[in-house]
Every structure is written in structure tokens, then in C-alpha cells.
Amino acid sequence: MRDQSSSTYQRRWWILGLLAMSLLIIGLDNTILNVALPTLQREFDAAATELQWMVDAYILVFAGLLLTMGSLGDRFGRKRALQLGLIVFGASSLFAAYADSVEQLIAARAIMGVGGALIMPSTLSILIDVFPREERGRAISIWAGVAGMGIGLGPLTGGLLLENFWWGSIFLINIPIAVLALAGGLFVIPESRDPHPVPVDILGAVLSIAAITALVFAIIEAPARGWTDTLVLASFAAGGLLAIAFIIWEIKTDHPMLNLAFFRNLRFSAGAGAIAITFFAMFGMVFGLTQYLQFVQGYTALEAGVRLVPIALGVVIGAGNSHRLVAKLGTDRVVTLGLLLVTTVLASLAFWQPDTPYWVVGATLFVLAIGMGNTMAPSTDAVMGAIPEANAGVASAMNDVTRQVAGALGVAVIGSAINTVYGRRMEDAVTGLPPEAAEAASDSIGMAARIAAMVPANVGGTLLDAARSAFTDALSLAVLISACAALAGAVLIARFMPRHHLADKSAAPEAVEPHPQDAGAVTSK
Structure with a gap:
């Protein structure tokens, strides 16, 4: 061995x-x-x-x-x-x-x-x-960089x-x-x-699948159906009740799938919280940004994709170098500074206009992604380092569930905010259109662009200008919501996440592991 x-x-x-x-x-x-x-x-x-x-x-x-x-x-x-x-x-x-x-x-x-x-x-x-x-x-920094790059x-x-x-x-x-x-x-x-x-925790598995699925379904459906829709509320209620049942079962059973004692470890809980906030902001921002680039600034899908590359580069650079900063400053400071950078840059997006030059857009996205990378990698390391290695699969899955649920919630919340503000800003601009066309143009900027192409040029041009201005206003509010979430996260991380340097093995809750050459009890070829 x-x-x-x-x-x-x-x-x-x-x-x-x-x-x-x-x-x-x-x-x-x-x-x-x-x-x-x-x-x-x-x-x-x-x-x-x-x-x-x-x-x-x-x-x-x-x-x-x-x-x-x-x-x-x-x-x-x-x-x-x-x-x-x-x-x-x-x-x-x-x-x-x-x-x-x-x-x-x-x-x-x-x-x-x-x-x-x-x-x-x-x-x-x-x-x-x-x-x-x-x-x-260092390895987790690379892992997080690849995840963001993808x-x-x-x-x-x-x-x-x-x-x-x-x-x-x-x-x-x-x-x-x-x-x-x-x-x-x-x-x-x-x-x-x-x-x-x-033994496999079969009931725990069934309850976790049902709870997460119900909650994610509600989050996905809420922007289209409305947050007070009967199906959405029923799904949220079902997900909440199933989650409570899952927690009760995991406490009672002798062999839980997820040891809830993990959440008492502040490194685990704070790390998961930082990941959630980062992915809430990231997915919500990308959702709004793709529409801004295509419908407001007029780029094709390929051109918009090229202009999103600074996000991938920034995440790779930020995540790839975060372990060096953690070694000098500690996890709590690096994650806090990363979230503060995200907060500042997101707030600056609120000043974008329909004609903001791309060099401003690209530079802003690059700096924003560096902040996200510096948050994601140390937070992931904090989550994984707080859990015994025998439970690495469950810890990794919790890290991933946090990403997916927070990302879906980010798209839902940011999408709802954009749609609400956009619709209100378009009320005056669509007054002269037929009812069906007016409703469609007020529903989304994509539909407004289609309607603008089907009406006389002077009417279409006015409608499209109004839609671009309305969407930019809506995006400004949406990024401020994300900025507030990132700021709240920075305050909580600074307050609750324990300081830990990567070189300090003793800070981990479990015993210091042997070098891989002596770890044959866990690994086999």
C-alpha cells in the first residue's frame, strides 16, 4: 500500500x-x-x-x-x-x-x-x-478556477x-x-x-432529493409564474417541510448521510455562505449581462460570448493566486476582501449606460471576476478542510449544492427584478402599440426588439431606444441587489469565519493526516 x-x-x-x-x-x-x-x-x-x-x-x-x-x-x-x-x-x-x-x-x-x-x-x-x-x-484554487472558467x-x-x-x-x-x-x-x-x-441512509437520500428538487423547482418557476403563484408557494412549502423532515431524520438516525454537526463548525458554515453569495451574484450577473450585451449594445451571440471572456480570465487569475494570499493574510481576510471587491465593482455597474464603451465593460468584468475567484477558492478550501476526509464526497456535494441553489436563486431574483423594473419603465413607451404588441414589448427586451423590427422604422427606433434605456435601468437595480448581498456577506465573513493559514495544519478540526505515502488505508489503486 x-x-x-x-x-x-x-x-x-x-x-x-x-x-x-x-x-x-x-x-x-x-x-x-x-x-x-x-x-x-x-x-x-x-x-x-x-x-x-x-x-x-x-x-x-x-x-x-x-x-x-x-x-x-x-x-x-x-x-x-x-x-x-x-x-x-x-x-x-x-x-x-x-x-x-x-x-x-x-x-x-x-x-x-x-x-x-x-x-x-x-x-x-x-x-x-x-x-x-x-x-x-493550491490544488483547490486550480479546481475553483476551472469551475469558473467553464x-x-x-x-x-x-x-x-x-x-x-x-x-x-x-x-x-x-x-x-x-x-x-x-x-x-x-x-x-x-x-x-x-x-x-x-449503511446507506436511504430515507435521508429520498428526503434530500425531494427537498432540494422542490425548492429548486420553486426558485426556477417563480420569475415566470410570480412569487405568490399557488404552485410556487406550494413547492416552497413542500421543500421546506421536506427539509425539516430531512434534518429531523438525520439527527435521529445512527448513520446519517449528512452529519449536521458539520454546520457547527464556523469554517464550514461561513465558507458555504461565502460560496452561496458569490454564485448568487455570478449567475444573476451573467443572466443580465448576456441580455445587455446582445439586446442593448447590439452584439451577436458569438460577439457577446467573446466579450464575456474577461470573466473566465479573471476567475482563473483570482482563484489561481488566492492560496498565496491566504498563506499571508488568512482565509477570513482574503474572502472578506474578495467580497468587498465584488461589492464595489457590482455597485459601479449601476452607472452603466446603453452606450457604455466595451473597454469599460470588459475591464469591469475582469476585476469583478478576480474578486469572485479570490472568494470561491478559499471558501471551498474552508468547507473541505472543516470535514473529515472520510466524508469528502458529502462535503464536496454540499459545496456543489450550495453553488447550484444559490446560482438558481440569483437568476430568479435578478431576473424578477429586471423584469419588474423593465416592465414599469416601458409603460409609456408602448402606449401607441396594439395591445398584444404592447404586452409583448413590455415583457422582455428581446420581444421589444422583434416588435421594433415589424413596425415602421421611426416607431421601431423609438421603441428600441426606450427598451434599451429601460433594460439598463433595470440592470442597474439588479446589480445593486447583488452588491448588497455581497456586502452583507463580507460583514458576516469578517465577523464569523475563523482565521486560518494554509500552512497551519493544526487549525483543521481533524487530526493532521500523514503524507500520502503513509495513507494507504484510504487510497487504493
């Missing part, structure tokens, strides 16, 4: 490369589909609700299964979970690329969510097993593919990446699991 663990240590950076490759397709898939929705609408003659479910089927299944899949990875093997996830994700991507109907495409997206829920927690839990504590901060590169990748190939290419791009990660992982990645496995 000593020799095998030594071999694992020698190839740890190759392992990280394969984990990053696996993670990249998850990040890309979070945003790549958005730029293809107009194309898919034409190809399938899809209704707006069908387009929404092409996106949401993946998110709903992915978020709902994360915690359970992370727990099963701890129990049955994290490499096995990763490999199975890559197979499922690749096969369902092929299914999606050649779907003949809306129903088939939605089903394929749901199956992709199953694969994603197996992949994402496995990547981080394997990283924790492979890297010794003194190198873990989200930032999704629109660009989608735009490039749609510009040159058919719509199915946005799904086929996943297959070679999945195959390479799968083949390399077979020979390079070691198997690891909880050395003292306990």
Missing part, C-alpha cells in the same frame, strides 16, 4: 488535470445552452416553456441528486462514481445532439443532470484524497459552435472531453472511499 500511495503522490498533478477536464464540461454546460435557445426554438418550433425546461431539466436533476451522489461516492468509491458519471454524461450528450423532438431533448438534459451529479462532487473529493494538506489550497467560456464556446456547425455540436463537444477524462482516469486516478463505511 505504501508503494501505491507513493505512486499516487507522484502523479497527483496529472490526476488534477483529468479532474479539471471532467469539471470543465460541467461548467460549460451551465451556460452553453443559453446562446443556442433561439436556434433550438426555430429547429423545434418550441414554446417558451419548452425552452425553459431544456435548461431547467438539467439544473433540477443535477441539484436534486448532488448530495446523494456525493454520499454514495464516499460509500462505494469516488473514482467509480466519476467514471460512471462521465459515461452517463457522454451518452446523454450524444442522445441530446440527435434528439428528434423537444421531449427527447428535455429527457436527455435530465439524464445529463444525473451524470453531472456523479461527476462534480467526485472531482473535489478525489482531489482531497490525492493532495496532502500543504498542497491542497461558466465564463460557455457562451463563447456555444457561439463559436453555432456559427460554424449545427445545433447538436453544443452537446457533441462534451463527448471527446468525457472520453479523454474517462480513459485517462482508468489508469491514473486511484480509487478512494470511506475506510469505515456505514
